[in-house]
Amino acid sequence: MKRYEMIVIGAGPAGLSAACAAAEAGMEVVVFDENAKPGGQLFKQIHKFFGSREHQARIRGVKIGENLLADAKKLGAKVVLGATVLGIYKNKEVSVRLEGEVRNYKADSLIIATGAAENMVRFDGWTKPGVMGAGAAQTLMNLHGIRPGKKILMVGSGNVGLVVAFQLLQAGCEVTAIVEAAPRVGGYGVHAAKVARTGVPLYTSHTITRALGADTVTGAVIAEVDGSFAPKPGTEKTLDVDTVCIAVGLSPMSQLADNAGCEMVYDGAKGGYVPVLDEDGETSLKGVYCAGDVCGIEEASTAMIQGKIAAAKAACELGYMSEGAFAQKAKGYRESLKKIRAGMFGPANKGRADIVATDEGYPLSQSLLKNGFIAERETADFPTFTYGGGTRVVIECTQNIPCDPCQDACPKGCIRVGADIALLPTLDASRACTGCGLCVGACSGQAIFLINDTLEDGHGTVGLPYEFLPLPQKGTSGKALDRSGRELCDAVVVDVRNSKAMDKTPMLVMKVPKIELGRARFFKVLEAATSGAEEGSVL
Amino acid sequence: MTVIVREKSTDSFAPQAEDDMLVCRCEEVTQGDIRTAVHAGLRTFGEIKRYSRAGMGLCQGQTCQRLVRAVVAAQLKVPAGEIGRVAGRAPVRPVVMKELALSTEESEGVDDYAE
Ligand SMILES: Cc1cc2nc3c(=O)[nH]c(=O)nc-3n(C[C@H](O)[C@H](O)[C@H](O)COP(=O)(O)OP(=O)(O)OC[C@H]3O[C@@H](n4cnc5c(N)ncnc54)[C@H](O)[C@@H]3O)c2cc1C
Ligand code: SF4
Ligand code: SF4
Numbered sequence: 121m122k123r124y125e126m127i128v129i130g131a132g133p134a135g136l137s138a139a140c141a142a143a144e145a146g147m148e149v150v151v152f153d154e155n156a157k158p159g160g161q162l163f164k165q166i167h168k169f170f171g172s173r174e175h176q177a178r179i180r181g182v183k184i185g186e187n188l189l190a191d192a193k194k195l196g197a198k199v200v201l202g203a204t205v206l207g208i209y210k211n212k213e214v215s216v217r218l219e220g221e222v223r224n225y226k227a228d229s230l231i232i233a234t235g236a237a238e239n240m241v242r243f244d245g246w247t248k249p250g251v252m253g254a255g256a257a258q259t260l261m262n263l264h265g266i267r268p269g270k271k272i273l274m275v276g277s278g279n280v281g282l283v284v285a286f287q288l289l290q291a292g293c294e295v296t297a298i299v300e301a302a303p304r305v306g307g308y309g310v311h312a313a314k315v316a317r318t319g320v321p322l323y324t325s326h327t328i329t330r331a332l333g334a335d336t337v338t339g340a341v342i343a344e345v346d347g348s349f350a351p352k353p354g355t356e357k358t359l360d361v362d363t364v365c366i367a368v369g370l371s372p373m374s375q376l377a378d379n380a381g382c383e384m385v386y387d388g389a390k391g392g393y394v395p396v397l398d399e400d401g402e403t404s405l406k407g408v409y410c411a412g413d414v415c416g417i418e419e420a421s422t423a424m425i426q427g428k429i430a431a432a433k434a435a436c437e438l439g440y441m442s443e444g445a446f447a448q449k450a451k452g453y454r455e456s457l458k459k460i461r462a463g464m465f466g467p468a469n470k471g472r473a474d475i476v477a478t479d480e481g482y483p484l485s486q487s488l489l490k491n492g493f494i495a496e497r498e499t500a501d502f503p504t505f506t507y508g509g510g511t512r513v514v515i516e517c518t519q520n521i522p523c524d525p526c527q528d529a530c531p532k533g534c535i536r537v538g539a540d541i542a543l544l545p546t547l548d549a550s551r552a553c554t555g556c557g558l559c560v561g562a563c564s565g566q567a568i569f570l571i572n573d574t575l576e577d578g579h580g581t582v583g584l585p586y587e588f589l590p591l592p593q594k595g596t597s598g599k600a601l602d603r604s605g606r607e608l609c610d611a612v613v614v615d616v617r618n619s620k621a622m623d624k625t626p627m628l629v630m631k632v633p634k635i636e637l638g639r640a641r642f643f644k645v646l647e648a649a650t651s652g653a654e655e656g657s658v659l
Numbered sequence: 660m661t662v663i664v665r666e667k668s669t670d671s672f673a674p675q676a677e678d679d680m681l682v683c684r685c686e687e688v689t690q691g692d693i694r695t696a697v698h699a700g701l702r703t704f705g706e707i708k709r710y711s712r713a714g715m716g717l718c719q720g721q722t723c724q725r726l727v728r729a730v731v732a733a734q735l736k737v738p739a740g741e742i743g744r745v746a747g748r749a750p751v752r753p754v755v756m757k758e759l760a761l762s763t764e765e766s767e768g769v770d771d772y773a774e
Contacts, residue, residue, distance in 0.1 A: 207749020378747030
């Protein structure tokens with residue numbers, strides 16, 4: 121039986137990072153993944169990631185995946201796709217289904233990085249065609265170029281629900297509503313805000329009670345819920361939708377760890393049954409490690425670091441790295457993990473309803489938490505919403521999330537986040553903003569706007585991130601929408617900036633009356649202007 | 660940890676709203692089927708699975724595991740973590756018998772298949 125120094129199961133961010141780290145240390149590594157495409161979840165993430173440069177922030181997930189695969193190959197790790205691991209037996213023997221046969225391989229060290237699977241909720245009609253996981257919808261759109269439906273109800277407002285809702289809009293679908301059973305939006309405020317300003321209503325304290333239709337979905341009934349999540353009679357609303365996407369969380373796919381004989385524990389906060397791990401990711405079985413979502417649902421950024429720690433430990437155990445070198449590497453990785461886990465959505469704070477202010481002491485926008493957008497009166501609570509007297513940026517990033525690409529993007533040093541990347545970005549008034557718009561394109565949360573109030577005819581301009589196709593040209597007229605997606609006034613596109621550095625997040629500059637500069641945050645093309653354009657292609 | 664009492668309930672089985680709703684779609688097991696199993700004295704996921712086939716279908720409990728656990732936990736009024744899990748057994752994915760029969764003590768490596 122062929123023996124490898126390391127077998128990695130799963131070619132997602134955790135598995136590929138582990139493979140790179142182990143191969144770099146000199147180990148003979150093979151990675152098995154049951155998918156036809158490598159990258160795990162990353163291959164459908166077309167949005168820009170959060171974090172800091174060391175976490176690959178500002179790069180789109182799909183690109184991070186491509187880079188990881190290229191690195192793995194360059195370093196000599198063998199990545200085998202279409203290879204389903206069926207079981208793990210004694211002495212790290214792995215059985216793999218590959219090209220219509222079951223093959224068995226042995227490993228000196230084993231990294232289980234199998235990721236997670238989507239959760240489902242039950243309601244009347246949940247098994248009808250047309251009800252699908254948000255991840256499945258994302259796979260359809262971003263991998264296969266197929267729209268999952270025309271009119272969508274998204275159930276769940278965590279980052280997955282919000283990100284997929286936005287991508288559905290990019291694909292040309294109508295997102296009729298997002299419902300969230302909790303009283304607060306689950307995901308980042310910046311993700312919610314970019315969906316809300318396109319006009320998608322977000323109903324917190326609401327759930328789906330029924331999917332209508334005989335064979336397929338022809339509508340959905342939603343209702344308000346009480347404190348114990350029971351629908352309140354008389355609050356039902358029927359929505360005209362043909363697709364229901366479910367984004368109510370993920371569960372670790374930990375069966376292989378269980379099958380291998382690793383000690384398991386139920387941890388609700390981590391998403392279900394997870395292997396018991398030491399600080400390096402080693403399970404109760406010597407030489408068997410776990411990394412990524414399989415040990416608890418987190419992020420690609422954390423998965424990559426966990427993979428590297430586990431691989432370094434394995435390399436150290438097999439004599440490819442000295443104890444000292446390992447200790448030093450692990451220290452750096454752990455610091456990086458700590459950085460990315462900070463903020464109000466980090467594992468220590470997630471779901472806490474008692475956080476009422478930012479670390480800086482600003483009151484959290486209640487409207488952002490309840491409706492997905494900041495109310496105009498709340499904007500005065502934050503120092504980065506002021507404009508006037510020329511070209512200024514407004515930064516609508518009001519929650520402590522681990523993210524700092526805005527700071528890196530500004531060539532003039534106008535924007536500062538600092539070493540603690542969960543702190544809010546601040547503006548340095550002593551530095552002159554040139555109005556280049558690079559920060560608008562770089563912001564992973566699409567939360568930066570460029571305001572110029574110096575036009576002479578009682579008008580000004582708002583520069584906004586715009587990731588939809590077709591990209592409106594200079595001179596296109598339409599409507600300016602406010603943060604809630606309500607139509608405010610007529611607007612005309614006076615400039616479009618789309619440099620390579622902006623990486624497909626162009627800045628649209630629209631001209632609006634001066635009194636609307638504080639609230640005009642999205643541009644809606646008038647219907648007639650879109651005809652003849654290439655329909656609904658994704659960036 | 661709560662001590663689980665394995666006893667058939669002496670009360671008569673009381674139907675509930677949504678008892679005809681599917682919980683495990685692969686094996687078409689309803690909420691009522693699972694509640695009946697609990698009523699009959701079955702307690703852990705493993706027991707419920709053997710009795711009702713919930714979690715034994717194509718997805719091997721990937722979709723229904725949480726849902727089944729929630730139904731049982733609600734019925735027994737215990738935290739979901741007390742119900743246990745679908746044991747992770749090989750094969751963790753469905754595999755046709757022919758392929759299992761073709762299982763080899765492969766001595767060659769994966770080089771022919773690597774990307
Ligand atoms: C919509 C959405 C948006 C997200 N946005 C972000 C973001 O902005 N930033 C961020 O950091 N994270 C984000 N994430 C989270 C991130 O994608 C995941 O946390 C990350 O992919 C987990 O990595 P992983 O390597 O653990 O697992 P995965 O990426 O899930 O990879 C696991 C791999 O293992 C394979 N596998 C499983 N079982 C087997 C088996 N038996 N045999 C062979 N192969 C197997 C799977 O096919 C898969 O390819 C997002 C997730 C979603 C769904
Ligand atoms: S517009 Fe340009 S100069 Fe102004 S803050 Fe943004 S990146 Fe800096
Ligand atoms: S403003 Fe800066 S910190 Fe906030 S989402 Fe944008 S890039 Fe991240």
